[in-house]
Amino acid sequence: MSRISVRGFAVASATAVTTVGAVVGVASGAPQTSDDNFEATAADTTLLADIPAGQHAQVQTVSLAQQADAQANAADVAAKKSAEESARIQAAKDAKAKKQAAEEKAEQAREAKEEAERASRSETRDSSDFVVQSSYSVAEVQAMARQMIPGDQYQCFSNIVDHESTWNYQAQNPSSGAYGLVQALPGSKMASAGADWQTNPATQIKWGLNYMNDRYGSPCGAWSFWQANNWY
Template sequence: MTARISVRGFAVASATAVTTVGAVVGVASGNQQIGAEPVELAASDATLLADIPVDGTTQVQTASLTQQVDAQTDAANDAAKKSAAESARKAAAKEAEAKKQAAEEARKVKEAAERAAKEREEARQAASRSTERTDFPQQSSYTIAEVKAMAQQIVGGGQYQCFSSIVERESGWNYQAQNPSSGAYGLVQALPGYKMASAGADWRTNPATQIKWGLNYMNERYGSPCGAWEFWQANHWY
């Protein structure tokens, strides 16, 4: 006879299950019959039965969970590696850009230093030529072309254009130009005009004297005629 045994809501309907339950609750295995009423197992017994693996399902589930954890771990590691690689790439790019900017700044500083050194040398050579060139023949008057030719010889080609730009705006190459309000005089509009006497007593009538004085003034105050021209462009005086 097969009895229906209820173990906390689970039905066990086999004779083997009845025998097992009977052994647990102390039912004899002889002629004694099991009543029709359901037999309730103690909680500890139900747990014991529930813990007994029926097949490999538990092992399969455990293996599946392990694989999932491994897969998640691998994914997390891959993401961390990618993030680290991207951070390293950005850091390297930033460092390369900083080095590039530093190199560019160094290049500009070097070029500026070389340009300043070149201008100083040109100014020195021009000053030397202006000291040596004192034998321009005296004339009662000079054309603009003659005055410019003097300036080219005294100032020199490297700085002449800057010198010429200032003289063009100050006097228009008129060696007798005088500002009626300030009293500035000559090609470079010395103020007062008599300061040019340090270059020669004939400063009023000799363009060469005015050119030499103007060149020395630009060299001493601005480093060169080009330095003076740069200042003039920013301030419209020098």
């Protein structure tokens, strides 16, 4: 039974009860109930059904819609957080991959450089590879040096020789006694590279290269020191 039916039943019942009371009151001589009391009694009975059936359905519909909106909002927030977390994880992976690629590239470059240096050294000639002459021009001495010194170190070696002797393998400092292309002091030190250290520029080049490698790591290391101190 719907609330409308309950209301109708309640009103009908109240009407019947009131009518019977009125008849009994008349028969017994009791005072009659006024029409106002009858209407008030009938009105009071309507409290049994406070919300009509149609309005109750509307309230339920609104509540379901609000729940759906709340669930949709929660789903949007969760999806946004998930997307942000996925983006963060992907960014971290990308950064790690880039770092690894950069490290691998640097390692490859280092290995390539070392290989080039090894190849350059293997292609260099020793002082004994040159035919001994009675004299040598600057161009001939420089040609020897180019063949004996690794390509990436030649310019540094040349810079030092330019300042020390201007490529004169017989240059001698009268005050200090320094001698030769690299101005060894004393010149007799170069005997460790060959007995002909006074007359053979190849022997002097060999000794000078060994000296620079042992003391400064390379001719370029020796040149850096020379630039800072004007000697090496």
